[in-house]
Amino acid sequence: xxxxxxxxxxxxxxxxxxxxxxxxxxxxxxxxxxxxxxxxxxxxxxxxxxxxxxxxxxxxxxxxxxxxxxxxxxxxxxxxxxxxxxxxxxxxxxxxxxxxxxxxxxxxxxxxxxxxxxxxxxxxxxxxxxxxxxxxxxxxxxxxxxxxxxxxxxxxxxxxxxxxxxxxxxxxxxxxxxxxxxxxxxxxxxxxxxxxxxxxxxxxxxxxxxxxxxxxxxxxxxxxxxxxxxxxx
Ligand code: ADP
Ligand code: MG
Numbered sequence: 001x002x003x004x005x006x007x008x009x010x011x012x013x014x015x016x017x018x019x020x021x022x023x024x025x026x027x028x029x030x031x032x033x034x035x036x037x038x039x040x041x042x043x044x045x046x047x048x049x050x051x052x053x054x055x056x057x058x059x060x061x062x063x064x065x066x067x068x069x070x071x072x073x074x075x076x077x078x079x080x081x082x083x084x085x086x087x088x089x090x091x092x093x094x095x096x097x098x099x100x101x102x103x104x105x106x107x108x109x110x111x112x113x114x115x116x117x118x119x120x121x122x123x124x125x126x127x128x129x130x131x132x133x134x135x136x137x138x139x140x141x142x143x144x145x146x147x148x149x150x151x152x153x154x155x156x157x158x159x160x161x162x163x164x165x166x167x168x169x170x171x172x173x174x175x176x177x178x179x180x181x182x183x184x185x186x187x188x189x190x191x192x193x194x195x196x197x198x199x200x201x202x203x204x205x206x207x208x209x210x211x212x213x214x215x216x217x218x219x220x221x222x223x224x225x226x227x228x229x230x231x232x233x
Pocket of ligand 2: 046047048168
């Protein structure tokens, strides 16, 4: 079963009076349980594509189906519920809130809904264990290393138990050793939690992970048959 299907996606951005075509005829299917690495140089349209898949932006034309539901027919409320329940996001610069603790950062959407940290004790224990931060729950982001901050962001992406994790340059801000640890964590989440992972990256090191490599150039997918041998951990 495909958790993501795209059909002839085009995306234009208006730059003054010029319409710039940033994505052209993107047809990408991702099956449940895959870990797809989309690699391409800076400016090739990777983040734009990932944001479309995550319903954070809309294509100029074409269709995107997430778990069989076409995004363009969803109402705003349905779309935001889907984004919360079915997808988790991980970004290059972690996007944590500086004055909240680790556990509060992980629970931000719930706290906004008026829930309390204590309502989620078991779930937090489970997720902090997966990302290896059990002893850091009361720390704030500035008391953590970059790699630990990215672990918090990954924990936050898992809190609603989504099917799909979308990661934009997840190790782009990390040194090589820490980057390897974060990629191994994403791989573990793919293998052990059964999450479908889609990452976009310009780094060969990051793109070595995953079950399939998709190459992008100038807004097109130029190769999507790259079966990767899963790196042993
Ligand atoms: P990548 O993530 O591969 O580096 P992006 O998807 O961020 O590439 O950008 C692809 C192209 O689209 C770039 O030329 C960028 O300048 C342009 N672009 C991205 N977002 C916008 C926007 N909101 N408005 C105008 N142009 C944009
Ligand atoms: Mg980008």
